[in-house]
Amino acid sequence: MGxxxxxxxRSAIKRPQDQKRxxxxxxLGKIGKVVEHDxxxxxxxxxxxxxxxxxxEEA
Structure with missing residues (x-):
């Protein structure tokens, strides 16, 4: 696995609740935040x- x-x-304002969750x-939660996942x-x-x-992007 990579x-x-x-x-x-982009902001989550005015988005459906399932997208926010x-x-x-x-x-994530704020614009500009970066996380790394498998x-x-x-x-x-x-x-x-x-x-x-x-x-x-690939890490």
Missing amino acids: KIKVKQV TLVALG DTPNILGMINKVKHLVST
């Missing part, structure tokens, strides 16, 4: 759900 860096680039579950199917699915709010 690693993936996830950075929040997904950001929190990823460890690229498991669970994490990739969460990133896909909020792909319009985050940017990703």
